[in-house]
Amino acid sequence: xxxxxxxxxxxxxxxxxxxxxxxxxxxxxxxxxxxxxxxxxxxxxxxxxxxxxxxxxxxxxxxxxxxxxxxxxxxxxxxxxxxxxxxxxxxxxxxxxxxxxxxxxxxxxxxxxxxxxxxxxxxxxxxxxxxxxxxxxxxx
Amino acid sequence: xxxxxxxxxxxxxxxxxxxxxxxxxxxxxxxxxxxxxxxxxxxxxxxxxxxxxxxxxxxxxxxxxxxxxxxxxxxxxxxxxxxxxxxxxxxxxxxxxxxxxxxxxxxxxxxxxxxxxxxxxxxxxxxxxxxxxxxxxxxx
DNA sequence: ACACTATTGAAAATGATTTTCAATATCAAA
DNA sequence: TTTGATATTGAAAATCATTTTCAATAGTGT
Numbered sequence: 001x002x003x004x005x006x007x008x009x010x011x012x013x014x015x016x017x018x019x020x021x022x023x024x025x026x027x028x029x030x031x032x033x034x035x036x037x038x039x040x041x042x043x044x045x046x047x048x049x050x051x052x053x054x055x056x057x058x059x060x061x062x063x064x065x066x067x068x069x070x071x072x073x074x075x076x077x078x079x080x081x082x083x084x085x086x087x088x089x090x091x092x093x094x095x096x097x098x099x100x101x102x103x104x105x106x107x108x109x110x111x112x113x114x115x116x117x118x119x120x121x122x123x124x125x126x127x128x129x130x131x132x133x134x135x136x137x138x139x140x
Numbered sequence: 141x142x143x144x145x146x147x148x149x150x151x152x153x154x155x156x157x158x159x160x161x162x163x164x165x166x167x168x169x170x171x172x173x174x175x176x177x178x179x180x181x182x183x184x185x186x187x188x189x190x191x192x193x194x195x196x197x198x199x200x201x202x203x204x205x206x207x208x209x210x211x212x213x214x215x216x217x218x219x220x221x222x223x224x225x226x227x228x229x230x231x232x233x234x235x236x237x238x239x240x241x242x243x244x245x246x247x248x249x250x251x252x253x254x255x256x257x258x259x260x261x262x263x264x265x266x267x268x269x270x271x272x273x274x275x276x277x278x279x280x
Numbered sequence: 281a282c283a284c285t286a287t288t289g290a291a292a293a294t295g296a297t298t299t300t301c302a303a304t305a306t307c308a309a310a
Numbered sequence: 311t312t313t314g315a316t317a318t319t320g321a322a323a324a325t326c327a328t329t330t331t332c333a334a335t336a337g338t339g340t
Contacts, residue, residue: 052320120275135149
């Protein structure tokens with residue numbers, strides 16, 4: 001849960017470690033909800049004032065390419081990113097505060113086999129996302 | 141599978157029936173794959189030359205509001221729309237030609253109960269989407 | 281046929297993202 | 311260390327998708 005591994009990953013893939021990248025990584029890695037580029041910009045600039053929005057975009061692009069983060073699709077928009085889950089995982093999003101949780105253990109084999117047979121498709125992949133209210137937000 | 145019911149719906153909801161709307165409805169209603177606004181514009185202009193792109197946006201907005209169409213989220217982007225499924229349905233998308241099929245019969249109750257208990261969330265909704273190759277595209 | 285007003289397309293405005301570019305900072309090699 | 315090749319930077323401009331504004335026009339009920 002620290003930024004180090006991400007920085008190492010970047011470095012190992014031939015990217016230089018800069019203050020701008022460190023600031024972006026720290027914010028995104030530590031977030032409990034999906035953040036849009038501007039949000040990352042606003043938060044990261046508290047750590048590194050000179051940061052430019054363009055660099056945020058460029059850094060997010062690289063983190064996504066290295067599968068360290070993933071884009072989150074929501075009814076309100078699809079610009080936000082969260083740190084990626086490990087292995088086969090899906091997202092559970094709080095509709096009130098935006099908090100993100102990962103889960104696995106979905107077994108869609110029977111369903112996909114059935115749909116494949118019915119439609120003639122060869123099914124390669126699936127997206128599953130749950131929406132609800134987190135424990136905290138249920139109180140209010 | 142004709143445009144009439146959609147036009148009726150529009151009319152019943154107090155919207156006027158215009159040539160522009162008819163052209164957009166005919167294209168979207170008859171499509172077998174999700175179309176982005178510009179694609180609708182290009183196709184619909186073959187039926188109604190004077191159509192403006194702005195009107196396409198405005199008409200799609202109304203169709204979505206009436207639940208006649210729905211936005212489709214894909215790895216390449218989230219701008220496209222398809223005619224909406226009836227009741228509780230999910231999408232199956234061909235990764236090659238973009239063809240869209242609907243399916244139902246997913247039973248996620250056990251999963252959502254399990255996740256709800258594990259995370260403390262109250263789960264309200266889910267998004268499920270399958271990706272693969274349609275029968276035609278499998279040949280190639 | 282009329283009158284009210286919703287709808288239209290064009291142009292301008294907005295918002296998100298990408299490209300361009302000259303200045304600067306990183307890092308491997310000396 | 312210092313150095314030098316070059317990856318990275320932020321700002322400004324460009325691009326792309328979408329929305330707003332507005333005056334002209336077309337649909338609808340009477």
